[in-house]
Amino acid sequence: MSTDHPIQIAEHALKIAREAGAHFADVVISEGRSTSVKVRLGQVEEVTQSRERALGIRVLVGSPNALRTATTSTSDFSREAVTRLVETAVALARYTAPDPFADPPDPDLATFSADPNAPTDLETWDEAVVNLSADAAIALALATEEAALSRDKRLTNSEGAELGWGFSESHVLTSRNTHQHRRSTSASLWTTPVAEENGEKQRDYWWSSARHFSDLLSPAEIGRVAAERTLRRLGARKPKTTEVPVIYENPISSRLLGAISGAINGSSIFRDASYLCGKLGESIAAESITITDNPWIIRGAASRLIDGEGLPTRPLTLVERGVLKSWVLDTYTGKKLGLPSTRSAWRGLGSPSPGTSNCWMDNGTRTLESLISEVDEGLLVTDTFGGGANTVTGDYSQGAVGIWIEKGQLTYPVNELTIASKLPTMWSTIDGLANDRHPGRATSAPSFRVARMTVAGS
């Protein structure tokens, strides 16, 4: 076994890549430690400890505007293994095609100093998370499950409660002698109670996740919401097939937002694989809809000052008053579309690809209750599952669970139904926006109402 420091190993890898004739190379080293404890019905069920590290290298071989790309990765950090890994990457690259768009990120952008408005510390690290003990974690998980199950005697069973916590760290070193380091902690706590009544079984869950331990919701709060969400599913009926207004409750509304962020991703756009191709600058949603991607949110779930290609990040307006303002791009997809990177690259062990950070839809001014009160007959969607949005065609059809609305009031729960429409129609006919967006999540939308959708049941 080698005892080299990971940075030395990365520098060794870059040296070998240069010697093997790579035009550009970068190395990603990711390391992490995490623990999770799971309890069920008042007993500890699982304790898992993980230590993981991996090294990925990307080489660009050839000359500018005609570079060939290959990537390799390993969990073996010995010098011998890493030497072989780099040589393999360079050899693999000789088989790939020269790609006129595969240039490394613009060095001017990469060395450009960070925006003066950028926060200096995103507070992604919390020693309290690192130092959390398994005993303390077990006590919190037990309290969370108990908080749920003690709320009602119909909560007879449980899928348990789990608290997971840990940290991850990554280094990206390039053959241009740049070195980016990022580290973050995270903790998450969930519980899934099971309710039973008259032979019918239902479950739902609630959770909290945060970079800082003190930002986690309390066990009492998570348990209370999980219990309420589960109990309100009991007595579910299958609705008749009809067309009605549909309200997506937060956080389920965020899943539709996730579909938009996929449909404006540069990887889909340059391949002509999105229903939003060609719509830049056009109205794609109701005027009430504004969506931003903000990587600078303090303690945000997906916050970062530097993107996966080493470019300083900045906030990005994606949709403003219903008009599509920007794609989500890394260097490659930007070049394909003749645009600069939006500094949205994410990087695992392989090649970078674009993606949103904290993608948030602006709150409206209404309450969820007032959106419900205006509906004569309709559906409040509290969960969706399966399929969903086809972002190539714009078709939308998905399994759903919810509560039927009659004369402005929530009545009985419904399930075994689907909701269907077309994405362009849905987004442009959103006629009510609540003010309840959750601040702790990477992709987050408030509750909203779609004027009319097909509900399929019996």
Add this chain to the structure above:
Amino acid sequence: MARPRLQTSTIHETPLSPDDLGAGLSALFSRRIDDGDIFVEHVEAESISIDEGLVKRASRAIHQGFGVRAVLGEKTGYAHADVLTRDSLVEAANAARAIASSAGPDRTFAMHHATPDRKLYPVTADPLDAGLEQKLEVLHAIDTRARAYDSRISQVQASFVCERRKVLIATADGRILVDERPLSRLSISCIAVDKARGLRQASSSGGGGRWDFPVFFDPTTPDALPRWQAWADEAARRAILLLDAVDAPAGAMDVVLGPGWPGILLHEAVGHGLEGDFNRKQTSAFSGLIGKSVASELVTVVDDGTIASRRGSLNVDDEGTPTQRNVLIENGILKGYLQDRTNARLMGVDPTGNGRRESYAHMPMPRMTNTFMLAGKDDPEDIIKSVKRGIYAVAFGGGQVDITSGKFTFTGAEAYLIEDGKVTAPVRGSTFIGMGPEVLKRVSAVGHDLQLDAGVGTCGKNGQSVPVGVGLPTIRVNELTVGGVAMKGA
């Protein structure tokens, strides 16, 4: 040019000797526990893909690690690491055993090799060892063929992914079992664009298994096209077909499912609900239904991990139990659950060879292998003719199930209207939804044309992905809810 090659080490040559494994187990069993094991894994993988007619990406990876597990009652302790040394193993064993507090009897482990003599996937031409030139050639040929299908095919993406996964399991009774698992897959997707009408469609196809590289160039039947050609044609054909699709209808209607991949119905509707963990915890909609009728008499469903060369097959599962053919539903009666060691022990039954895990970094749990319905007697054409107004679905995307309520969905990829017994227009935007313990009771016909899928399935559960297979003959399901956008009569 020399073939790029990462040096391989077989798992027998890892720095972990039988002595080291014995030392790890001794550390583990120094506390009083019911069961424990060590799982060591070494994976070599390669991926190469074509996009816009260029092979832009190629990657190769080599990862290894081990996981140590201690089980006491319903409690499990698990620790894993990627440094394969005796010290690291003992440290992980000490972490895993922390769930137990009382000392165990001193035990030493004389480890012995006990791999069963079973070779479900002997390969003589491992795709991982095939030259990159051959892989590049087939990817280019797929690109050319799919584009030639129709001028409206605007994008073709294809990838060839293969791996060789070597696993070693050291069990509490001193056995060492090893299994070397090849797995490869060809995936093809096409985008079709009709500029004049402003329409865009996507479709994908592909297949694979635990087999030799030349299999991709063989036909499935003597008079068929080579596999890669058939899959390229399928992806292109379906994308073009869907340009003329009408909106799927909404409401409950009779649905005919074609043979093969539509077996995902079984995977979602019954397979997950029959996994031992959910049934031990009584959180499945199928809990307590053994011996009860859960399907029509025409229905027999099996999960079989022993079919040669299949994507879902294993010589032994990830706990060292040989896989087997498990009858889940026989002539409509629920017969049994899928078990790993822990859930089998707690439920007082035998393990069924379904203890699987994504990697050394994950705990095993009960999972499916290849899940399918046995063939019936009906003629597939007669089944379609028997439907007055409904849907004929031959290809699907993914699906999902809520284990507790039993509600499942799956998404149609290629489906047609049936009008007066005839297959008519293709439909777009179809989702199907039903209730697991109810839906198979409405199976009113089962064809004689059982097919297994082409080998593309991946199943996700609690964040773990494993390769699986499904299969189905043509069947008719009465009154299944179809979630399209088009209202009746609209």
